[in-house]
Amino acid sequence: MKTRVLFIGGCGRSGSTLLSVFLNAHPGMVSVGELKFLPEWIARDAPCTCGRPVSACEFWRDIAAGLAGRRRAESGESGESATRLGDEELSEVIEAVRDRTGCRVIVDSSKTVADLDRLKRREDIDLYVIHLVRDGRGYLRSRTKPVKHSTVRPEVQEPVSAVKAIGRWLATNLEYSRQDARLPPDRLMRVRYEDFVRDPESELARICGFVGLEFDPAMLEDGMHDCHDIGGNGWRYAQSSAIRLELDESWRRRLSPWQKLLFAVGASWLNRRYGY
Numbered sequence: 083m084k085t086r087v088l089f090i091g092g093c094g095r096s097g098s099t100l101l102s103v104f105l106n107a108h109p110g111m112v113s114v115g116e117l118k119f120l121p122e123w124i125a126r127d128a129p130c131t132c133g134r135p136v137s138a139c140e141f142w143r144d145i146a147a148g149l150a151g152r153r154r155a156e157s158g159e160s161g162e163s164a165t166r167l168g169d170e171e172l173s174e175v176i177e178a179v180r181d182r183t184g185c186r187v188i189v190d191s192s193k194t195v196a197d198l199d200r201l202k203r204r205e206d207i208d209l210y211v212i213h214l215v216r217d218g219r220g221y222l223r224s225r226t227k228p229v230k231h232s233t234v235r236p237e238v239q240e241p242v243s244a245v246k247a248i249g250r251w252l253a254t255n256l257e258y259s260r261q262d263a264r265l266p267p268d269r270l271m272r273v274r275y276e277d278f279v280r281d282p283e284s285e286l287a288r289i290c291g292f293v294g295l296e297f298d299p300a301m302l303e304d305g306m307h308d309c310h311d312i313g314g315n316g317w318r319y320a321q322s323s324a325i326r327l328e329l330d331e332s333w334r335r336r337l338s339p340w341q342k343l344l345f346a347v348g349a350s351w352l353n354r355r356y357g358y
């Protein structure tokens with residue numbers, strides 16, 4: 083039996099952690115966060131969203147132990163498997179999550195096209211893809227501002243230059259725009275972060291229809307209940323139950339005139355294509 087996976091792709095800082103938490107509240111969907119980081123999370127025994135290290139989290143404990151055990155048995159064959167899930171391992175983990183939760187749809191927010199391509203190659207995966215976009219100026223602000231909150235992966239939170247941020251936003255979104263020609267139209271949908279925050283019910287209903295599920299009002303009520311995401315934005319650890327959706331448009335005030343000009347010259351053409 084094929085396992086249905088909803089893959090969230092796009093740039094970081096585009097609301098994928100937020101979206102995955104809301105999707106996870108659907109009784110037929112379970113979010114695993116950024117599955118690509120699972121080997122790293124196991125190696126560091128890092129906490130998932132529930133706050134427990136994976137070895138103590140009841141969602142991940144057995145899956146992590148199974149994966150670590152198989153790797154020990156096969157050790158010596160390949161050094162690269164230490165930091166990334168192999169293709170077989172990827173399917174095994176997804177299948178284990180499906181069997182453990184009974185959910186029809188597994189949500190993976192690994193985001194990169196390389197991770198999407200790995201899933202595409204798996205014949206046991208029934209793949210649906212969301213290209214999550216955010217106004218590039220919001221991404222630019224988010225990637226260039228100094229970050230105050232602590233996270234479990236402080237190294238990925240380091241600010242980058244405006245040129246680098248714009249380059250990454252362009253490259254990643256163009257890669258996903260190219261997927262329009264590589265995936266059937268009923269397997270790829272575009273979701274704008276701003277539309278989701280302004281009208282979560284409409285966007286969540288649209289996503290449910292896309293993956294063949296009925297919208298469930300629990301998605302708007304349950305907040306962080308029973309969430310075990312790997313990776314993702316550090317804010318999730320600070321959440322209690324209800325999540326307040328607030329559109330972050332601080333870029334309007336906080337981007338410098340130079341940054342706005344740079345974006346206008348280099349990337350506004352693609353921003354307009356997404357309706358910004």
Ligand SMILES: [Zn+2]
Binds near residue numbers: 130133309
């Ligand atoms: Zn957990």
